[in-house]
Amino acid sequence: MEGGALALPHFRSRVGVGSPILLSADPGAARRSSGASGRSRVSRVNPGAYPRSAGRGRTWKRDSPEAPPRRSGITRVPNRSPEMPTERAGRTKVSNVNLEVSHHRAVAAVRLLRIEKGKAFVDLLNEKGNSSGENEMSYVERTLGFSIRCLDNRDIRLVTVIVAGTVRWKRYLDYLIMSLCSEVKVFREMEPLLLQILRIGFFEILKLNVPAYAAVDENVRLAKVALRPGAGNLVNAILRKLLLLKEANSLPLPKIEGDDRAQARALSIIYSHPVWMVRRWIRFLGKEEALKLMKWNNSDPHFSIRVNTANGYTRADLIDRLESLQVHYEKSTMDEFVRIQEGMQNYLSLFHVQTVLQAGLLKEGMCAVQDESAGKFPCLSDSGTSHLSLVVSVVDPQPGETIIDCCAAPGGKTLFMAARLSGQGKIWALDINKGRLRILMEAAKLHNLDAMISDIHADLRLYAKETTATFDKVLLDAPCSGLGVLSKRADLRWNRQFEDLEELMCLQDELLDSASMLVKPGGILVYSTCSIDPEENKHRITAFVQRHPDFVLQSVHGYVPAEFVTDEGFYSSSPTKHSIDGAFAARLVRSVL
Numbered sequence: 001m002e003g004g005a006l007a008l009p010h011f012r013s014r015v016g017v018g019s020p021i022l023l024s025a026d027p028g029a030a031r032r033s034s035g036a037s038g039r040s041r042v043s044r045v046n047p048g049a050y051p052r053s054a055g056r057g058r059t060w061k062r063d064s065p066e067a068p069p070r071r072s073g074i075t076r077v078p079n080r081s082p083e084m085p086t087e088r089a090g091r092t093k094v095s096n097v098n099l100e101v102s103h104h105r106a107v108a109a110v111r112l113l114r115i116e117k118g119k120a121f122v123d124l125l126n127e128k129g130n131s132s133g134e135n136e137m138s139y140v141e142r143t144l145g146f147s148i149r150c151l152d153n154r155d156i157r158l159v160t161v162i163v164a165g166t167v168r169w170k171r172y173l174d175y176l177i178m179s180l181c182s183e184v185k186v187f188r189e190m191e192p193l194l195l196q197i198l199r200i201g202f203f204e205i206l207k208l209n210v211p212a213y214a215a216v217d218e219n220v221r222l223a224k225v226a227l228r229p230g231a232g233n234l235v236n237a238i239l240r241k242l243l244l245l246k247e248a249n250s251l252p253l254p255k256i257e258g259d260d261r262a263q264a265r266a267l268s269i270i271y272s273h274p275v276w277m278v279r280r281w282i283r284f285l286g287k288e289e290a291l292k293l294m295k296w297n298n299s300d301p302h303f304s305i306r307v308n309t310a311n312g313y314t315r316a317d318l319i320d321r322l323e324s325l326q327v328h329y330e331k332s333t334m335d336e337f338v339r340i341q342e343g344m345q346n347y348l349s350l351f352h353v354q355t356v357l358q359a360g361l362l363k364e365g366m367c368a369v370q371d372e373s374a375g376k377f378p379c380l381s382d383s384g385t386s387h388l389s390l391v392v393s394v395v396d397p398q399p400g401e402t403i404i405d406c407c408a409a410p411g412g413k414t415l416f417m418a419a420r421l422s423g424q425g426k427i428w429a430l431d432i433n434k435g436r437l438r439i440l441m442e443a444a445k446l447h448n449l450d451a452m453i454s455d456i457h458a459d460l461r462l463y464a465k466e467t468t469a470t471f472d473k474v475l476l477d478a479p480c481s482g483l484g485v486l487s488k489r490a491d492l493r494w495n496r497q498f499e500d501l502e503e504l505m506c507l508q509d510e511l512l513d514s515a516s517m518l519v520k521p522g523g524i525l526v527y528s529t530c531s532i533d534p535e536e537n538k539h540r541i542t543a544f545v546q547r548h549p550d551f552v553l554q555s556v557h558g559y560v561p562a563e564f565v566t567d568e569g570f571y572s573s574s575p576t577k578h579s580i581d582g583a584f585a586a587r588l589v590r591s592v593l
């Protein structure tokens with residue numbers, strides 16, 4: 001439908017588009033409430049009580065005559081186990097302390113501890129002063145038994161860089177730590193907090209090239225203050241061993257030899273991925289591509305920012321703001337996007353998308369964080385037609401159309417599609433997760449697109465059975481393994497099990513069947529994922545077309561540049577080939593009969 005007036009959805013039975021099937025429980029609520037309750041009263045740090053420079057620059061041996069005097073001003077809550085910081089510890093009053101530890105490392109160590117227990121995300125502390133950040137700080141203080149000064153923006157970015165990198169490289173770091181312990185038992189029985197401190201030290205030395213004295217001294221000090229002097233001595237001994245091995249270029253790494261399984265196991269350590277992923281990728285992609293993919297997953301992610309043209313901003317406006325914030329950026333080939341590389345270029349220079357968040361550019365509605373694989377790709381085709389594009393372009397929203405986004409939250413694609421409608425047409429954003437839908441609608445308001453979007457809180461499978469509505473276009477951006485976005489989601493590789501794939505594929509089939517019921521005769525169904533796994537992608541479509549002979553696959557040729565079109569006519573972006581997130585989309589047409 002090109003440029004026509006708003007076409008109302010066609011109704012099939014009693015329940016209409018605007019009638020959400022309300023769910024009794026918010027599926028996000030349990031996870032959100034699993035954080036620390038933050039009830040303890042934590043006193044402020046007394047920054048003057050111990051000079052921050054004292055003892056800097058070297059690590060002393062216990063009882064050495066040169067060692068600085070023990071810091072009598074440091075008060076620790078006795079007998080606190082870092083594993084019991086919630087309810088009981090929550091009521092403990094933490095003493096007034098003065099401390100000499102590096103605050104961002106202390107916070108990073110506790111965040112890592114929580115991530116390991118499944119109670120935190122890598123990027124939890126994403127904005128200074130927000131409530132999740134405040135909860136986190138009170139958790140840190142209760143866990144460590146001392147206060148932490150308010151982290152500044154740079155500290156917050158350092159926490160994220162250290163946490164994301166340490167999580168990503170966990171298997172590799174643990175292999176080295178274990179190899180450098182006097183016995184395997186020492187590693188196996190290591191206290192969780194001590195292990196996190198060692199991981200941070202190893203990551204800083206091996207991957208961030210933090211000066212040796214800082215990495216050793218600061219982590220030793222943290223172990224001594226947060227645990228006990230003996231823990232600091234162990235950290236000192238192991239980190240110094242590591243420095244010697246690094247200098248001699250003789251880190252103990254496994255040899256890639258033996259049968260497929262043994263080789264995959266060695267690669268899984270060297271590239272820090274689960275063995276099942278390594279084996280699967282070698283099978284589907286071949287060894288060379290699999291290695292490239294793992295290197296990509298371990299690299300600092302690029303974040304793309306899309307300027308919000310619906311609010312009247314141009315890319316030049318966005319670039320002006322980024323320059324004033326001294327954020328390094330790269331112009332994307334897609335004219336609404338700029339790219340920011342996350343991470344540390346060197347020890348002193350941090351690039352981070354959080355600078356953009358903290359400056360409020362998203363809140364102002366100036367831009368959105370969105371990967372180009374989800375976006376639109378304006379360039380000229382051979383025939384001179386403009387606007388070939390990616391996932392949203394596979395949908396190809398046209399003014400006046402009715403579109404339902406079946407798994408819409410948090411709304412990246414919904415907003416982008418709405419912006420494409422030029423004020424004519426309507427998008428229904430459906431999702432099972434109420435909290436994420438709320439975020440979507442807030443973003444729609446911010447982007448001045450709320451008049452074009454209505455939300456539906458429902459399980460798609462129930463909604464499709466009960467509604468009468470059908471739409472010109474139906475987008476199913478299905479829940480998936482996320483195997484195409486591992487560089488951005490540092491912890492995802494460890495949270496996904498092989499068995500999850502089986503479960504996800506069943507859900508994807510069910511959701512596809514439901515979404516297909518919402519397509520008007522002659523309408524379009526687009527199925528997309530941010531996975532690179534063929535079983536979640538083309539295999540799902542092949543099975544779907546067999547179950548639904550009234551749907552025919554239409555090539556995405558003409559909607560996206562040729563380099564993204566597979567032989568079968570699917571859209572497929574690959575991190576290693578195209579340097580953007582891995583994503584997939586198929587376009588299906590429903591017959592008119």
Ligand SMILES: C[S@@+](CC[C@H](N)C(=O)[O-])C[C@H]1O[C@@H](n2cnc3c(N)ncnc32)[C@H](O)[C@@H]1O
Nearest residue numbers: 407408409410411412413431432433459460477
């Ligand atoms: C890949 S995310 C969607 C991302 C979104 N399209 C975007 O661009 O921001 C998948 C979404 O599917 C939703 N979901 C999962 N199962 C669902 C179901 N049975 N019905 C509706 N939504 C569901 C999840 O809550 C999640 O928000």
